Amino acid sequence: MDLPQLKRILSRLRKGKLSPAEALSLLRALPYRNLGFAKVDHHRQLRKGFPEVIYCPGKTIEHIKKIALTQKDVLATRADEKIFLEIKKVLPNAKYFPLARIISIRSTKRKDLSASKKPILVITAGTADIPVAEEAAVTAELLGNKANRIYDVGVAGLHRLLDRTKDIMSAPVIIVVAGMDGALPSVIAGLTSAPVIAVPTSVGYGASFKGLSALLTMMNACATGVGVVNIDNGFGAACLADAIMRRK
Numbered sequence: 001m002d003l004p005q006l007k008r009i010l011s012r013l014r015k016g017k018l019s020p021a022e023a024l025s026l027l028r029a030l031p032y033r034n035l036g037f038a039k040v041d042h043h044r045q046l047r048k049g050f051p052e053v054i055y056c057p058g059k060t061i062e063h064i065k066k067i068a069l070t071q072k073d074v075l076a077t078r079a080d081e082k083i084f085l086e087i088k089k090v091l092p093n094a095k096y097f098p099l100a101r102i103i104s105i106r107s108t109k110r111k112d113l114s115a116s117k118k119p120i121l122v123i124t125a126g127t128a129d130i131p132v133a134e135e136a137a138v139t140a141e142l143l144g145n146k147a148n149r150i151y152d153v154g155v156a157g158l159h160r161l162l163d164r165t166k167d168i169m170s171a172p173v174i175i176v177v178a179g180m181d182g183a184l185p186s187v188i189a190g191l192t193s194a195p196v197i198a199v200p201t202s203v204g205y206g207a208s209f210k211g212l213s214a215l216l217t218m219m220n221a222c223a224t225g226v227g228v229v230n231i232d233n234g235f236g237a238a239c240l241a242d243a244i245m246r247r248k
Contacts, residue, residue, distance in 0.1 A: 009026050010023075035066055037063055038066075040067055042070075045073070051072075051074070053235070054067050054074070054075070054077070054103075055076075055077055064083060065086060065087060068105075069090060069091070073106055073107055074091065074104065075104055076102065076104075077101065077235050081096065081098065083103070084103050087103055091105055099130065100135045100137070100139070101135065102135065102142075112144045113145050117145070117146075118146075118170065118171065119171070120147045120171070120175065120238075120241050120242075122136055122147055122148070122175045122177070123151070123174060123176050123184070124151045124152060124154075124176075124177045125177070125179065126152055126154050126179065126203065127151065127152050128201075128203045129151075132177050132233075132234040133151065133177040135238070136199065136237045136241075137238070139238035145242060145245055155183045155187060161187070168191050168192050169192050171194050172244075173195050173196075173197065174188060175238065176197070176198050177199040177201060177237075178214060178218075179200065179201035179204045179214050180213075180214065181217060182198075182214025186221040186226065189223035189225050189226045195225055196223075196225055197227050197237045197241055198218040198221070198226055198229070199228075199237045200212075200231050202231055210231070211232065214231075
């Protein structure tokens with residue numbers, strides 16, 4: 001339930017078109033709905049501008065479906081095609097972004113920044129980092145931003161990155177996704193005054209320790225203006241980039 005719905009309920013109650021008992025039944029969905037196995041936070045839409053997000057791993061398909069049915073807007077992350085097909089049976093408007101592994105249904109119009117603001121720039125070190133980058137880019141777009149992508153420009157071939165210096169210097173905020181040695185965010189932060197959100201990925205050989213090596217490298221970046229999110233957390237990077245864009 002969002003703010004316009006709440007206002008409509010109160011208006012109908014004042015006009016006598018809704019009984020107190022009926023209004024109370026509707027208002028029970030605030031501030032959250034207790035499903036027994038989950039407590040769905042309906043106030044998050046009011047606080048953050050987008051609904052509670054369903055993180056799919058660890059949940060059964062039935063749990064995911066029941067949570068999705070309580071929300072007018074749905075954003076589910078780390079979803080596979082099997083989950084999507086089950087969601088689509090009960091929510092036919094659902095869209096699936098396979099590379100990003102995101103399911104989305106948008107019915108509430110959020111302020112669109114894509115025309116009024118420059119695009120968020122999403123960069124990867126390698127092709128293997130693209131799924132995490134797509135999670136970030138698609139999430140940013142679903143939140144009302146435009147996202148430009150520059151993929152496979154890691155430090156192993158620095159000339160590929162330097163060809164895009166103009167794009168890097170003009171971007172308002174940059175999400176940099178890298179595994180292996182995780183050096184790319186520091187290089188990019190040295191080329192721009194924009195905030196750089198570094199996303200370590202679990203891509204790499206044994207001594208990368210499933211992304212821990214890249215995470216520590218990014219946290220020790222010598223360039224200024226670098227913030228780091230958790231390993232493979234493209235969604236979190238996009239939410240932070242969106243918050244920066246809306247502040248700007």
